[in-house]
Amino acid sequence: MADQKKMVDAITSRDVDFAKWYTDIVKKAQLADYSSVRGCMVLRPYGYAIWENIQKLLDGKFKATGHENVGMPMFIPESLLQKEKDHVEGFAPEVAWVTHGGSEKLNERLCVRPTSETLFCEHYRNIISSYRDLPKLYNQWCSVVRWEKTTRPFLRTTEFWWQEGHTIHETAEEAVEETLQMLEIYADVLENHLAIPVLKGRKTEKEKFAGARDTYSVEAMMHDGKALQSGTSHYFGDDFAKAFDITFQGRDNTQQYPHQTSWGMSTRVIGAIIMTHGDDNGLKLPPDVAPIQIVVVPVAQHKEGVLEAAKEVTDRLKKNWRIKLDDSDNSAGWKYAEYEMKGVPLRLELGPRDIEEGQCVLVRRDNRQKYFVKLDQLETEIPKILEEYRQAIFQIAYDNRANKTYTATNMEELAAHAEDGYIKAMWCGALDCEMAIKDQLGVTSRCIPFEQEQIGETCVCCGKPAKEMVVWGKAY
Amino acid sequence: MADQKKMVDAITSRDVDFAKWYTDIVKKAQLADYSSVRGCMVLRPYGYAIWENIQKLLDGKFKATGHENVGMPMFIPESLLQKEKDHVEGFAPEVAWVTHGGSEKLNERLCVRPTSETLFCEHYRNIISSYRDLPKLYNQWCSVVRWEKTTRPFLRTTEFWWQEGHTIHETAEEAVEETLQMLEIYADVLENHLAIPVLKGRKTEKEKFAGARDTYSVEAMMHDGKALQSGTSHYFGDDFAKAFDITFQGRDNTQQYPHQTSWGMSTRVIGAIIMTHGDDNGLKLPPDVAPIQIVVVPVAQHKEGVLEAAKEVTDRLKKNWRIKLDDSDNSAGWKYAEYEMKGVPLRLELGPRDIEEGQCVLVRRDNRQKYFVKLDQLETEIPKILEEYRQAIFQIAYDNRANKTYTATNMEELAAHAEDGYIKAMWCGALDCEMAIKDQLGVTSRCIPFEQEQIGETCVCCGKPAKEMVVWGKAY
Numbered sequence: 001m002a003d004q005k006k007m008v009d010a011i012t013s014r015d016v017d018f019a020k021w022y023t024d025i026v027k028k029a030q031l032a033d034y035s036s037v038r039g040c041m042v043l044r045p046y047g048y049a050i051w052e053n054i055q056k057l058l059d060g061k062f063k064a065t066g067h068e069n070v071g072m073p074m075f076i077p078e079s080l081l082q083k084e085k086d087h088v089e090g091f092a093p094e095v096a097w098v099t100h101g102g103s104e105k106l107n108e109r110l111c112v113r114p115t116s117e118t119l120f121c122e123h124y125r126n127i128i129s130s131y132r133d134l135p136k137l138y139n140q141w142c143s144v145v146r147w148e149k150t151t152r153p154f155l156r157t158t159e160f161w162w163q164e165g166h167t168i169h170e171t172a173e174e175a176v177e178e179t180l181q182m183l184e185i186y187a188d189v190l191e192n193h194l195a196i197p198v199l200k201g202r203k204t205e206k207e208k209f210a211g212a213r214d215t216y217s218v219e220a221m222m223h224d225g226k227a228l229q230s231g232t233s234h235y236f237g238d239d240f241a242k243a244f245d246i247t248f249q250g251r252d253n254t255q256q257y258p259h260q261t262s263w264g265m266s267t268r269v270i271g272a273i274i275m276t277h278g279d280d281n282g283l284k285l286p287p288d289v290a291p292i293q294i295v296v297v298p299v300a301q302h303k304e305g306v307l308e309a310a311k312e313v314t315d316r317l318k319k320n321w322r323i324k325l326d327d328s329d330n331s332a333g334w335k336y337a338e339y340e341m342k343g344v345p346l347r348l349e350l351g352p353r354d355i356e357e358g359q360c361v362l363v364r365r366d367n368r369q370k371y372f373v374k375l376d377q378l379e380t381e382i383p384k385i386l387e388e389y390r391q392a393i394f395q396i397a398y399d400n401r402a403n404k405t406y407t408a409t410n411m412e413e414l415a416a417h418a419e420d421g422y423i424k425a426m427w428c429g430a431l432d433c434e435m436a437i438k439d440q441l442g443v444t445s446r447c448i449p450f451e452q453e454q455i456g457e458t459c460v461c462c463g464k465p466a467k468e469m470v471v472w473g474k475a476y
Numbered sequence: 477m478a479d480q481k482k483m484v485d486a487i488t489s490r491d492v493d494f495a496k497w498y499t500d501i502v503k504k505a506q507l508a509d510y511s512s513v514r515g516c517m518v519l520r521p522y523g524y525a526i527w528e529n530i531q532k533l534l535d536g537k538f539k540a541t542g543h544e545n546v547g548m549p550m551f552i553p554e555s556l557l558q559k560e561k562d563h564v565e566g567f568a569p570e571v572a573w574v575t576h577g578g579s580e581k582l583n584e585r586l587c588v589r590p591t592s593e594t595l596f597c598e599h600y601r602n603i604i605s606s607y608r609d610l611p612k613l614y615n616q617w618c619s620v621v622r623w624e625k626t627t628r629p630f631l632r633t634t635e636f637w638w639q640e641g642h643t644i645h646e647t648a649e650e651a652v653e654e655t656l657q658m659l660e661i662y663a664d665v666l667e668n669h670l671a672i673p674v675l676k677g678r679k680t681e682k683e684k685f686a687g688a689r690d691t692y693s694v695e696a697m698m699h700d701g702k703a704l705q706s707g708t709s710h711y712f713g714d715d716f717a718k719a720f721d722i723t724f725q726g727r728d729n730t731q732q733y734p735h736q737t738s739w740g741m742s743t744r745v746i747g748a749i750i751m752t753h754g755d756d757n758g759l760k761l762p763p764d765v766a767p768i769q770i771v772v773v774p775v776a777q778h779k780e781g782v783l784e785a786a787k788e789v790t791d792r793l794k795k796n797w798r799i800k801l802d803d804s805d806n807s808a809g810w811k812y813a814e815y816e817m818k819g820v821p822l823r824l825e826l827g828p829r830d831i832e833e834g835q836c837v838l839v840r841r842d843n844r845q846k847y848f849v850k851l852d853q854l855e856t857e858i859p860k861i862l863e864e865y866r867q868a869i870f871q872i873a874y875d876n877r878a879n880k881t882y883t884a885t886n887m888e889e890l891a892a893h894a895e896d897g898y899i900k901a902m903w904c905g906a907l908d909c910e911m912a913i914k915d916q917l918g919v920t921s922r923c924i925p926f927e928q929e930q931i932g933e934t935c936v937c938c939g940k941p942a943k944e945m946v947v948w949g950k951a952y
Contacts, residue, residue, distance in 0.1 A: 043547030071519030
């Protein structure tokens with residue numbers, strides 16, 4: 001147990017310093033490393049494997065809903081970026097500019113894509129001429145660059161990995177439907193696969209994406225009560241089409257503007273997994289994306305037959321799960337601590353006595369609950385235990401959110417919980433009130449939830465008649 | 477047949493203008509499109525789907541040999557790029573430079589990675605301290621940028637997609653073994669999956685990768701006799717380790733330098749598929765990477781029961797193959813031409829009489845050979861036909877290469893075939909002779925094949941005693 005204690009001591013306690021606890025986990029679980037490139041991280045094998053599993057999940061759902069992957073250039077000529085006024089205003093201040101190719105100075109600067117609406121628009125203009133060419137349901141897996149002042153691994157980095165969906169439709173109705181469909185897919189992945197409860201809603205005018213008519217988001221609450229925007233979906237109407245002169249011949253033979261959407265989810269969601277589920281022993285990974293779902297730890301592995309039995313059970317379970325046998329010389333205590341740090345959902349212990357009795361011990365990462373399971377029952381018992389685990393970590397997150405969600409009918413009540421979670425409050429819809437709340441209390445509007453409640457009649461800030469309920473909070 | 481003729485007419489004949497034929501296919505089969513970013517292409521859904529299938533193949537083989545994926549920054553600080561002398565000399569002239577982040581001028585320029593040896597070295601320096609930390613077998617899927625003067629889709633573009641493997645080992649022997657293992661994996665993928673015969677060998681000093689001790693390559697011959705380097709694997713010895721000060725404590729407790737490799741394959745290989753297998757009707761895709769392996773074309777689809785039967789067989793075969801039913805209003809002739817253009821290996825025709833007889837017609841893309849197959853025999857017959865198809869297109873490429881491979885014992889003989897294929901000739905090993913051959917005849921050394929032959933005793937150029945046989949040719 002000395003080894004185990006040593007490792008556990010090495011992480012800052014979550015309740016003592018949440019920010020330090022977070023970076024400790026990123027480092028100790030070997031998810032990411034710093035690089036000499038300002039604000040850029042190295043995604044290490046364990047972190048990348050989580051991302052690959054998230055990619056597989058999302059990509060499968062994108063393809064099942066008719067989307068196709070493409071590859072766009074990583075550069076955007078300055079003149080192309082400038083075509084849509086709101087878009088360039090939002091992004092130009094935070095892009096990286098390429099000015100030279102080799103020793104030659106470029107005639108026109110190129111920015112490294114911060115997002116690719118402009119490139120997709122240019123391509124759509126080339127390939128769309130008739131309603132028969134619509135819709136195009138495209139997605140791209142890539143990394144993008146936004147010049148950030150302060151960065152933290154996964155949460156905010158100069159370069160990050162993501163997918164960006166870009167679709168173009170014959171009618172506004174179809175585009176709106178697509179926007180909401182993709183938000184539902186994000187909610188599904190977060191809740192049912194990553195065990196992270198989300199709040200679905202629409203962003204205020206102030207918080208929406210540069211160039212969008214409407215931005216929808218799924219917001220997750222971290223253990224410390226702060227919000228993390230975990231996926232966004234934008235409806236553009238025909239604004240980009242007009243700026244880029246994309247038209248098509250409609251069914252009635254008139255020239256029309258098509259309607260567009262975009263939507264994205266990034267490696268940021270790995271930050272959400274860490275801060276939603278992690279504890280003082282390290283990560284707790286949702287089984288669907290854990291690179292190792294089960295770790296096999298032989299007990300008294302020098303004794304005859306133990307390693308052989310451990311290998312046999314590992315090989316057998318490999319057909320159904322991502323499983324790893326650790327037969328290294330490290331102590332069992334060291335191994336327990338190591339795989340708890342890495343958030344492996346289940347540990348399978350197997351010693352000489354277990355083998356005699358034809359059983360093994362399964363230990364859940366979340367609560368260390370033990371299950372004595374007959375070896376020939378593993379294929380039926382493991383799915384049940386993994387599902388119990390998934391539900392349990394979802395429930396903890398759900399309860400945390402419930403405990404940290406408040407209502408406010410005036411600024412004093414809003415102020416009382418400003419540091420501590422979500423605050424539901426009525427809003428008149430005026431930018432002035434939104435700004436006042438931000439400036440005075442340091443919280444921002446997270447979203448206008450789809451599920452509205454009637455908390456009062458008047459705006460929490462100005463007292464004028466309220467239009468809708470907003471959820472306020474501090475955000476990462 | 478009018479439609480079919482129209483489409484076929486639209487492609488330049490392969491024998492009339494090979495370069496134009498190539499770009500026609502890229503465009504008509506919707507593999508890629510041009511963008512307004514100089515030298516950068518848009519990888520369209522059909523081209524990207526081929527790349528995804530190649531990725532799956534390679535990634536599976538990388539993982540089966542113990543490699544892990546990581547994500548590295550896309551930028552390299554100028555000082556980091558400069559650490560290895562030969563490497564920076566080779567790449568600095570062709571990189572894109574980022575000089576500004578937002579409105580701020582950077583203190584140090586960043587280049588967009590042309591390849592990532594330097595970034596991996598910096599990371600290895602951070603994470604390696606003991607022989608216990610070795611080997612690290614890493615790979616990255618990404619795009620890289622090299623500022624090219626003249627570009628062609630897939631073959632040479634400013635930005636291209638690839639994988640770059642980077643490994644680091646305790647001993648030189650292990651690193652050499654890794655280098656050769658990865659070359660074999662490339663050869664396996666090219667020959668057995670993409671049906672492209674390759675020549676394996678070592679590059680001359682002049683042609684090797686900037687900073688490598690040895691570069692190995694797999695060379696493919698295109699239909700026009702030109703060579704296409706289709707995958708490379710580099711052995712670095714401990715040169716990079718010394719330049720980046722990467723050391724580890726060895727088994728004998730001394731500080732030692734580790735030994736490194738890198739290896740890459742890119743979207744260029746899609747160019748190889750086009751130019752190895754394509755004909756005047758369009759692409760011919762190898763079944764293992766074809767986005768659509770079988771297209772189902774209903775004949776007289778307005779007749780009762782035809783569409784239903786076509787759907788039924790499509791749904792059934794979907795379990796084993798990537799299959800598409802085209803039930804659009806286009807004529808059968810148009811559909812035949814369209815999917816020949818797209819290189820779909822097998823067409824399944826199903827009409828009213830076929831249904832009566834419980835059969836269908838399978839038509840091979842390469843030679844339009846027809847197979848009348850009972851519907852309940854499809855699962856056993858299709859694999860045989862696809863394998864015959866794969867072998868047939870491999871054989872055509874193999875014969876083309878054999879017909880265009882020559883031997884030369886003097887400069888006249890070398891000159892006689894300089895435009896037309898591979899020329900095997902003995903070489904003294906001197907750079908002067910290599911340069912003279914290049915300058916006088918316009919051919920470059922493709923490689924020093926692993927399988928050496930004794931064509932003569934003296935260098936084809938200077939007449940001095942020869943050291944080894946080199947294969948010369950024009951290259952893309």
